[in-house]
Structure formats: C-alpha cells, structure tokens
Amino acid sequence: MQNILLTNDDGIQAQGINRLFDRLSRSYRVKMIAPEDDCSGKSQSLTLDRPIKVRQIDGHRFAVQGTPADCIQLGSAHLIDAKPDVVISGINHGANLGDDVLYSGTLGAAREGRHIAKLCMAVSLAGNHHFDTAVQVVCEILQRLERAAMPSVRLLNINVPDIPYEQLQGFKVCRLGERPIAEPAQPVQDPKGQTHWWLGRLAPGQGEDFEAIKNGYVAITPIKLDETDSAALAVVDSWIIK
Template identity: 45%
Template sequence: MRILVSNDDGYFAPGIAALARALGKHYEIMVCAPERERSGASNSLTLDRPLTVRQAPGGFLYVNGTPTDCVHLAATGLMDTLPDLVVSGINHGANMGDDTIYSGTVAAATEGYLLGVPAIAFSLASRNPEYFDGAAQIALELVQHIERHPFTHPTLLNVNVPNLPYDQIKGKKMARLGRRHKSSPVIKAQNPRGEPIWWVGPVGDAAVGGEGTDFHAINEGYVSVTPLSIDLTAWSELDAVATWLCA
C-alpha cells in the first residue's frame, strides 16, 4: 500500500515525523507538507502564483503552499498514480466539532478524498501535545485495519487522539462532531510602530459535547473516529426554500 502523508503544521513538525516513522516501517510512503505552519488554511488552493517543491535532508518534500496544495500537487503531479491512502497529521491540537471547517489537517485529507482516495486526518487533542508516538501507533493500527478491511468506496475519517501515553488510552469510539461556543473576540494590540493590529481569539469551549460526540470521547480517554461528508446541502431546508421561491 502506498500512502501520501501531509499536514498543516509544516514538514518540520514532530507530529508528521512520528507519523512517517510509524507508517514508513510497514508501507511505501511519500511525505509532502507545507514549508511553514498553515494551521487554519482550510481547503484553500494557491491559484495566483506557481508552487515550488523542495526536499529536506530527511527526504520529506515541502511546498510553498497550503495543505490542499501539497496533496493535490503530490497526488496529481509527483506520483505516477494516485496513492492508496492519504494520511494527514499528526496535528498539534484537536480538530473536533467546528474545528473541522477551518482545519488544514482535515483539508489535506479532504483533498485526497475529493481525488477518490480514502483519507484520514489525525490530531493529538491538546494545546500542549506530548504523546506523538502513541498517536502514531493509533494511526498505524487504523491504517492496518483499513488494509485488512478496505472501504467499499472512498471514505474520509477525522480521528482525534487523547494526549495520553499509549497504554492509558481506553480504546476507539465512533463519534459525531460536537459543537463549540463561538470563539473569543479578536484581541487588539499594537505593532512596534504604534499601529493597531488584531489577533484572532482562542477557540471556544464545547457547547454540544455530550455522550456520542468527539469531545466526550476525548474527555473520557478514548480515540474519536468520525466519518465526514463534504456535501453541504441543507437537505431539511430544501422544501422550505422551494416554497419560498414560489411565493
């Protein structure tokens, strides 16, 4: 099985290094990641300039673009054929609930899915992540499970791993996405010239985080595994909008 590995934290991040070590012992991998951190890049593509690809001393390829750029470029330009699997991460911090809309980690996996390739996004759910090797072992287990029990059609999974030693993780749970409270307001400051600048505030806490959600699974010490869909159609509103149009 050939695996394309990417992330949004940059090719130098410890999370992608741990992921590549774990998967590289068992599979043929290509690592193609952004040249710098691109957290929050979502599914953006670079269309206003050309992209460049360089190789780091360790063999990782890095691109002056977004996570989506990296997967699209590698899968459709650098590889002879599409990979069998796209794996993104391991992200420095959770990607749960509403985070998935903004996440570059999830976006890298989504690009693989859009190209018809099964894909998984992995995140270590802590603002101060420590246990990347344990999360990488979880990633390897899920990849091996996919190898033994392949999906019947391309599937996109969002996986969050609690920031615990591997032997303290209780197991894996399927979970739906929770919801967060809205983010804190922007934070106003000044640059050295005295000009006003603004920082985007931190994410909010869980607003919908009860049993069955990814937030609940992580809080209980379980890995959360969430299948994602990219169909944004509000099916429950179709009849209402149709009636409104005819009014």
C-alpha cells in the same frame, strides 16, 4: 493497501508528521508532501495568486511553499508515481474537534484528498507530547481497514488523547461536537502606535467527540462530503421557483 500520501498543516519539520512517516515507511510505500511552513487554519484554501515552489528533500519527501490542499493537488498531478490508496493528514499538533473541522488545514488536506484516494484520514493529537500514541492508533486503524477490505467510508476525522497508549480507554465512533464563538479579539499596538488584532482563543467545546477525548477515548467521526441540506431543498424550491 500499499501506497500512502502523507501531508499536514503544521509544516514539513513538524514532529507529528515525521514520527508518522518513520513508522509507516516500515510497512507501506509512503510519500510525504507537506507545507514548508505552518498553515494552521488554512482550511481547504488553494494558492491562486502566485507560482508554488517545491523543494525535494529526497525521493520520498517534498516541501511545498503553499497550503495543505496545494500539497494534495501537486502530489496527485506531479510528485508521486502511484495513486495513493490512503491520504493521511497529520499528526496535527492539537485537537480538531467540533467546529474546528471547518477551519482546520489538517481537515482541508484530507477533504482535498478525496479526489485521488479511496480513504482520507485527518489525524490530530489533543496535545503535544504523546505522538507515539497517535502513531500507534493510526497503525491500528490501517490494519483494521485492511481486514475490512477498504469500506466505502471516504473521510475520517480522528482525534487521539494526549496520553500514553496503554492508558487509552478504547475507540469511540461519535458525532462532531460544537464550540461557542471564540473569545473576543484583543487589540495590540505596534511601535508606531498602529492598532493590530489578535483573534481570541477558542472557547471550550461540548458534544460527543469532546467528551470522548476528555474521557480517554480515541474519537473517530466519519465526515460527510456532500454539504447539501437535502431536507431544505423542497422548502427553498417552494419560495424560489414560481
């Protein structure tokens, strides 16, 4: 494993991605292609209604005026000279647990990366303080993957507790949990008296990955890319195909 493509959804200036870039660049050939601005919640959306501007910072870093998935598309086609072995999206500022994986730009970029890399990882810190812990976790996982000769797993969702590395309880491979529906949206009025809305806060979740983080474990979840409900194929066939 030599070539790593690094992206995120918090933007090119975010602390998480820059900490990770600095550390990985010591051991790997790393290209950073990240959004110019915060794209949290963009999932795997693409920019289809306008041209996309790219600002080259140096020979290894590019800022894209688009979404995280745009960054992967542009990187694979034009901005990198070697196909990446691994795509890493993160380190995200805040956890991506349970249903978060449906909305997360961090996960969206990692999913998009499946077209160009053997393995894609979405990495999130469950807070905004101990980024060094998450950086060390990524390095350890990469080392283990190298010893495993890059197994056939395609996408991993990795969440790291926001605690010092020495306080981690270990690693847990676990299923995604679930969040209830978000709190109700809140109306606000602008100076002209027009009503706008703030979406409600995410509700607390429950399930294996939530429990792992709560108890101080790194939560690792393999994500299935084929969303077909195979068990339902015959059921639907029975009432559609006549």
